[in-house]
Structures are given as C-alpha cells and as structure tokens.
Amino acid sequence: TISMRGITKVFATDEMETHALRGIDLAIDTGDFVSICGPSGCGKSTLLSLLGLLDMPTSGSYQIEGHEVSGLSLSEAAYIRNEKIGFIFQSFNLIDELTVFDNIALPLRYRRSSIPKAEIDARVQACLQKVDMTHRSGHRPNQLSGGQQQRIAIARALVGNPALLLVDEPTGNLDSKNGDAVMEMLCELNRKGTTLCMVTHDPRYADMAGRKLHLLDGRILDADGAPLQ
Amino acid sequence: TISMRGITKVFATDEMETHALRGIDLAIDTGDFVSICGPSGCGKSTLLSLLGLLDMPTSGSYQIEGHEVSGLSLSEAAYIRNEKIGFIFQSFNLIDELTVFDNIALPLRYRRSSIPKAEIDARVQACLQKVDMTHRSGHRPNQLSGGQQQRIAIARALVGNPALLLVDEPTGNLDSKNGDAVMEMLCELNRKGTTLCMVTHDPRYADMAGRKLHLLDGRILDADGAPLQ
Numbered sequence: 001t002i003s004m005r006g007i008t009k010v011f012a013t014d015e016m017e018t019h020a021l022r023g024i025d026l027a028i029d030t031g032d033f034v035s036i037c038g039p040s041g042c043g044k045s046t047l048l049s050l051l052g053l054l055d056m057p058t059s060g061s062y063q064i065e066g067h068e069v070s071g072l073s074l075s076e077a078a079y080i081r082n083e084k085i086g087f088i089f090q091s092f093n094l095i096d097e098l099t100v101f102d103n104i105a106l107p108l109r110y111r112r113s114s115i116p117k118a119e120i121d122a123r124v125q126a127c128l129q130k131v132d133m134t135h136r137s138g139h140r141p142n143q144l145s146g147g148q149q150q151r152i153a154i155a156r157a158l159v160g161n162p163a164l165l166l167v168d169e170p171t172g173n174l175d176s177k178n179g180d181a182v183m184e185m186l187c188e189l190n191r192k193g194t195t196l197c198m199v200t201h202d203p204r205y206a207d208m209a210g211r212k213l214h215l216l217d218g219r220i221l222d223a224d225g226a227p228l229q
Numbered sequence: 230t231i232s233m234r235g236i237t238k239v240f241a242t243d244e245m246e247t248h249a250l251r252g253i254d255l256a257i258d259t260g261d262f263v264s265i266c267g268p269s270g271c272g273k274s275t276l277l278s279l280l281g282l283l284d285m286p287t288s289g290s291y292q293i294e295g296h297e298v299s300g301l302s303l304s305e306a307a308y309i310r311n312e313k314i315g316f317i318f319q320s321f322n323l324i325d326e327l328t329v330f331d332n333i334a335l336p337l338r339y340r341r342s343s344i345p346k347a348e349i350d351a352r353v354q355a356c357l358q359k360v361d362m363t364h365r366s367g368h369r370p371n372q373l374s375g376g377q378q379q380r381i382a383i384a385r386a387l388v389g390n391p392a393l394l395l396v397d398e399p400t401g402n403l404d405s406k407n408g409d410a411v412m413e414m415l416c417e418l419n420r421k422g423t424t425l426c427m428v429t430h431d432p433r434y435a436d437m438a439g440r441k442l443h444l445l446d447g448r449i450l451d452a453d454g455a456p457l458q
C-alpha cells in the first residue's frame with residue numbers, strides 16, 4: 001500500500017517556478033491497477049517519478065507500507081527502487097553503449113543480493129521473448145526502431161519482478177497490434193499480483209485499469225472534473 | 230515531385246544484415262499529403278530518413294524534381310535538406326545544451342544565405358506561438374515534459390518554411406487535444422502548399438491524408454494487402 005498526502009513538486013529555474021504538482025492525495029493498494037490521464041504538461045511524469053522514488057517531493061508525505069519515504073537519502077531510495085519498483089520511462093532511457101541484453105540485465109546486476117549469472121541470463125531471455133525481441137539481443141539501442149526501443153525498455157522494467165510497476169506512455173511508439181500485446185502483458189502481470197500505475201494518452205488502454213485518475217495543472221480531478229483540492 | 234524506384238536499405242551489423250527496405254517504388258507530387266502506417270520495425274522511420282536525405286539508400290534511384298539525389302555527398306545533401314526539408318523526429322533530437330529558443334532558431338542560423346537576426350527572432354516567436362510554448366522559450370529541453378519536447382521539435386521543423394515536411398509520429402506523446410491541434414496545424418500547412426509525408430500509428434490521423442501507404446517488412450502493400458513488389 002502506498003499513500004501520498006498533500007504532495008507538491010516545484011521546479012525552480014532562474015526566473016520562474018513551475019508548480020508541477022499542487023497538492024496530490026492518492027492511495028494505491030497492493031494489486032491495484034490505476035491509470036493516469038491528462039493533457040501534456042499537467043504533471044503525470046512528475047507524479048510517476050515521485051512514486052518511483054526517482055525524485056523527492058517539495059512538500060507533503062509519501063508512505064510505502066506505512067514507512068515515510070519522502071525524506072530518504074538517494075542511496076536508500078535507490079535500494080528500495082531497485083528491489084521493488086520497475087519503471088518504464090516515457091523516453092526509454094536506454095544506455096547506448098550497452099547491448100540490448102546488457103540493458104535488460106542491468107537492474108539485476110545492480111542488486112546487493114548477488115544473483116547467479118545463469119539465473120540473470122535466463123530471466124533476461126524470458127523478458128526478451130515476452131516482447132518478441134530475442135533476435136536483436138546483441139545490438140545497441142540506436143540500431144533499433146522507436147517501437148523496438150520501447151519494447152526493450154518494457155523488458156528491462158519487468159526483469160526484476162517488481163512489486164510495483166510504474167509505466168509512462170508504454171504504447172506511444174507502437175502500432176495497435178504491438179500496443180495490444182504490451183497491454184495484455186501488463187494486465188497479465190497485474191492479475192498475478194503486480195501493482196500497476198500507468199500514464200497513458202490512449203483512452204482505450206486507460207479504460208483497462210481498475211481506477212482512472214485525471215490530472216490537470218498538477219491536481220487530481222474528481223468525477224465531475226473539479227479539482228480534488 | 231519526388232520519386233523513388235527500387236529503393237533498398239540494408240543495415241549491416243557484425244553478424245547479420247537487416248533489410249529495412251526491400252524495394253520501394255513511390256511518387257509524391259508537390260502539395261500531396263501522404264501517410265505511412267505499419268507495424269513496429271517495418272521500415273517507416275528508415276523510409277522517412279531516406280526521403281529527408283539523412284541517409285542514403287543501399288540501391289535504387291531517388292529523384293527530387295528530376296535530379297538524382299541518391300549519390301549526393303553529405304554536404305550537398307545537407308544543403309538541400311536545410312533549405313527545403315523540415316523533419317520532425319520520432320525521438321525529437323533536441324539539443325539539451327541549447328535553450329528552446331535556440332533549438333528552434335538553429336535551422337535558420339545554419340543557412341548559407343544569412344538571414345537577419347530580427348527576422349530569425351520573429352519567425353522563432355511565431356513558431357513558438359503556434360505550438361503554445363512561448364512561456365518556456367528560455368528553458369532547456371530536459372526541463373520539459375515529453376509532449377512539450379515534441380511540440381518544440383514540431384516548431385523547429387516549421388521555422389524554415391520547408392517545401393517538404395517529413396513527420397515521424399508527431400502525436401505519440403500528446404493527449405488528444407494537443408494531438409488534434411498539431412494535426413490541424415499540419416493540415417493547414419498542407420492546404421497552403423507544403424508537401425507532407427507523415428508516419429503515424431493513429432488511424433484517425435492517417436485518414437486525414439490524401440493517400441495512405443501501408444508498409445510491412447520493408448515493402449509497400451497494395452490495396453489488397455499484398456506486397457507491391
């Protein structure tokens with residue numbers, strides 16, 4: 001169970017402040033599937049990065065299983081993230097110097113509890129198969145099409161069997177057949193117990209979630225479209 | 230008028246060859262609006278990069294206004310591209326070290342025929358307004374949301390008033406309202422005479438084109454779905 005109360009995020013640049021999140025209250029239970037929609041620039045990726053401990057809020061409380069995590073050090077945050085959270089980034093964040101295989105293996109190789117090489121290789125192969133990219137495992141990300149890169153980013157987020165999967169626009173570069181295949185895989189994971197929080201512009205995919213949140217200007221809207229705060 | 234005959238593109242990596250395009254015949258007249266659809270990895274971005282002289286074919290003929298361009302030197306290709314072609318990339322290709330304003334101004338500053346600073350500034354401002362991003366012109370791309378970055382990439386492609394506009398998935402990161410606004414702008418440019426060739430996974434937007442091409446495994450399909458070659 002994760003819970004946010006009064007979460008704000010302000011980005012300060014030289015001459016202005018951008019209030020990306022203006023007071024978010026949010027509770028997600030284990031096994032939930034929540035989708036987040038809203039116009040470009042309204043705070044979706046920012047909210048996901050706070051949920052994923054990639055960044056810290058400006059104010060407010062963020063608790064995971066009853067523990068306050070909004071004040072964690074970067075290394076403590078990184079440990080929790082690596083063990084429990086999978087993240088599919090809007091711009092993929094693949095490492096060009098590494099092969100596809102090594103990109104997917106990286107989260108497992110980072111783990112403090114050292115995983116045997118044979119197990120890492122087996123898990124990477126399984127994820128490559130899930131996204132139908134085994135034939136390119138020796139190539140580099142910049143040798144792949146946009147949609148192929150997106151599928152590698154997805155495979156990397158899954159390889160650690162995360163308890164919480166945060167997904168930012170997973171189908172933006174995919175045709176509907178590949179997009180449907182990805183959504184089917186995500187729904188399957190959710191059925192097996194993975195908590196899933198997904199940002200998407202596609203209303204068809206947003207509707208697959210158990211609960212749909214709408215964001216506007218850094219706030220969550222209630223069912224009538226009025227800001228909840 | 231641009232025309233491709235027998236165009237192939239092979240990417241060679243150490244142990245394998247990827248046949249990205251396997252014989253493309255294609256004619257686009259001035260003022261046409263052509264959309265290109267097809268599954269992930271089928272060759273759409275590759276085709277667009279050849280059309281935009283960002284890369285050269287492995288074999289085949291590519292003519293622009295009757296001139297063979299498939300054998301041009303990189304600097305000759307760069308000159309034509311800078312003067313006549315606008316390109317919106319699937320992964321934006323914005324320059325993180327430059328402000329939003331300077332990113333959009335760059336194609337004009339590169340022109341051999343030197344454009345007065347006042348005119349450059351006016352044209353950049355006009356493009357910023359078209360994509361509703363004037364308020365962020367002093368920021369860097371990595372301070373923007375995914376959809377905001379996409380809008381800056383669009384503004385940069387338009388600032389040179391290109392005769393040919395090549396567009397790779399312009400709405401992948403945009404909500405439907407922003408996506409519709411972008412499509413309206415592209416249709417408007419086409420009505421005023423800009424030749425438009427657009428890759429998209431969105432069937433609603435593909436249908437706005439005067440002609441729809443479907444790609445599969447590096448080939449164009451005819452109306453019954455059979456490869457044209």
Ligand SMILES: Nc1ncnc2c1ncn2[C@@H]1O[C@H](COP(=O)(O)OP(=O)(O)OP(=O)(O)O)[C@@H](O)[C@H]1O
Pocket residue numbers: 142143144145146147148173174175240241242247248249267268269270271272273274275276319
């Ligand atoms: N530099 C490269 N080296 C090797 N293979 C490449 C390179 N660039 C593209 N390819 C391969 O060529 C094929 C076509 O790629 P392309 O980017 O044109 O696909 P696409 O239709 O745009 O896909 P998407 O819808 O996923 O963006 C893919 O299999 C891709 O992996």
Ligand SMILES: Nc1ncnc2c1ncn2[C@@H]1O[C@H](COP(=O)(O)OP(=O)(O)OP(=O)(O)O)[C@@H](O)[C@H]1O
Pocket residue numbers: 011012013018019020038039040041042043044045046047090371372373374375376377402403404
């Ligand atoms: N590092 C940063 N510095 C300054 N402003 C930022 C930074 N990151 C994000 N922002 C701003 O915060 C706001 C919310 O950004 P966010 O990326 O969360 O939007 P989004 O809802 O994901 O949009 P999109 O649908 O376009 O991806 C935007 O106005 C964005 O420009």
Ligand SMILES: [Mg+2]
Pocket residue numbers: 044045046090168374375376
């Ligand atoms: Mg975003």
Ligand SMILES: [Mg+2]
Pocket residue numbers: 145146147273274275319397
């Ligand atoms: Mg592509």
